[in-house]
Amino acid sequence: MEVKSRAPGKIILSGEHAVVHGSTAVASSIDLYTYVSLRFSTPSDDQDSLKLQLKETALEFSWPITRIRASFPQLSSTPTSCSVENAKAIAALVQDLNIPEANFGLASGVSAFLWLYSSIQGFKPATVLVTSELPLGSGLGSSASFCVALAAALLAYTDSVSFHVNHQGWLSFGEKDLELVNQWAFEGEKIIHGKPSGIDNTVSAYGNIISFKLGSLTHMKSSVPLKMLITNTKVGRNTKALVAGVGERMLRHPDIMAFVFSAVDSLSNELTSILKSPTPDELSVTEKEQKIEELMEMNEGLLQSMGVSHATIQTVLQTTLKYKLASKLTGAGGGGCVLTLLPTSLISAIRHRC
Numbered sequence: 001m002e003v004k005s006r007a008p009g010k011i012i013l014s015g016e017h018a019v020v021h022g023s024t025a026v027a028s029s030i031d032l033y034t035y036v037s038l039r040f041s042t043p044s045d046d047q048d049s050l051k052l053q054l055k056e057t058a059l060e061f062s063w064p065i066t067r068i069r070a071s072f073p074q075l076s077s078t079p080t081s082c083s084v085e086n087a088k089a090i091a092a093l094v095q096d097l098n099i100p101e102a103n104f105g106l107a108s109g110v111s112a113f114l115w116l117y118s119s120i121q122g123f124k125p126a127t128v129l130v131t132s133e134l135p136l137g138s139g140l141g142s143s144a145s146f147c148v149a150l151a152a153a154l155l156a157y158t159d160s161v162s163f164h165v166n167h168q169g170w171l172s173f174g175e176k177d178l179e180l181v182n183q184w185a186f187e188g189e190k191i192i193h194g195k196p197s198g199i200d201n202t203v204s205a206y207g208n209i210i211s212f213k214l215g216s217l218t219h220m221k222s223s224v225p226l227k228m229l230i231t232n233t234k235v236g237r238n239t240k241a242l243v244a245g246v247g248e249r250m251l252r253h254p255d256i257m258a259f260v261f262s263a264v265d266s267l268s269n270e271l272t273s274i275l276k277s278p279t280p281d282e283l284s285v286t287e288k289e290q291k292i293e294e295l296m297e298m299n300e301g302l303l304q305s306m307g308v309s310h311a312t313i314q315t316v317l318q319t320t321l322k323y324k325l326a327s328k329l330t331g332a333g334g335g336g337c338v339l340t341l342l343p344t345s346l347i348s349a350i351r352h353r354c
């Protein structure tokens, strides 16, 4: 028997990094997914190992089940953070893989996999295939969608969860089970990010647009048809290091950074109310878009003061500004992706010309 799951990536419209320090942030899922296929071995497979296949990099990792069992003498089946001892055991299991240097960033994803698999499924031989439409390490939440899709596939084989068929024909988790998926995914994100806020796994698990603060989410339905251009600077970076860098700046300048985070909180709250308020006519869509553009510019300035911009991000900002378009980095920054709001008037003008 095989189970297949998928979970979307995301864009952060406002509040990245500050959300780690308790500010509100607003995020939306996007139509790019990570897919996980899980197949337990049958006696005829004669396989006594756990295999992880990563399609994009054509890498395959394998561990004898006896080795995994010996590495984790005691595991809890409820969402639990990886202890220092278990982290050491995982590091040893990952070290032996000799991951090629060019793909070394995958080590944290493989570690999260080992933690989620062993905790949720224990010591059963299986093959897990992961495919992703998301660029890894680019600010579009590949780490969270990987953890959510993985947790969903692993939990689907347990007795405690129930499903319904959603409008796209996928089996969908009920609210309580989705919460369990989200909690496990958060534990995976902790291994990859160090100190995640939980916004990425939450928006990936629940979809649509959410506003998020201190671990709790508010679902939103935007009254503005937001169209965002996503530009990938293709400069690789690592969320864990960037989050740690902001934390260090916070320690060096606590008073200043508290003001910065508080400004981001107000900004995200303003964005939330703009997105939520009813839009009666075309003019108010334009007015709302102008306000959102201004908030994006202000958020970008605040992100620069957190030290997470990059020369390539600045180039995208200057390029889009030439066309009077507002942009901001999305996700952890330091490279990665930049969002540019494409106003309705521009989309209509392009459609008219075509």
Ligand SMILES: Nc1ncnc2c1ncn2[C@@H]1O[C@H](COP(=O)(O)OP(=O)(O)O)[C@@H](O)[C@H]1O
Binding pocket: 034, 054, 105, 106, 107, 108, 109, 110, 130, 131, 132, 135, 136, 137, 138, 139, 140, 141, 142, 143, 144, 146, 192, 193, 237, 238, 239, 240, 331, 332
């Ligand atoms: N499909 C995947 N397979 C294995 N690891 C993955 C996958 N997607 C994400 N990861 C892990 O997440 C890391 C990227 O996460 P991160 O630095 O948070 O950037 P982002 O979440 O913006 O893509 C990768 O280096 C890898 O360790």
Ligand SMILES: C[C@@](O)(CCOP(=O)(O)O)CC(=O)O
Binding pocket: 015, 016, 017, 018, 019, 020, 138, 139, 140, 141, 142, 143, 193, 195, 196, 197, 198, 199, 200, 239, 243, 330, 331, 332, 333
């Ligand atoms: C920087 C941060 O706010 C978002 C990171 O997103 P990403 O991993 O760059 O897609 C960190 C977090 O909220 O956990």
Ligand SMILES: [Mg+2]
Binding pocket: 141, 142, 143, 144, 193, 200, 239
């Ligand atoms: Mg991430």
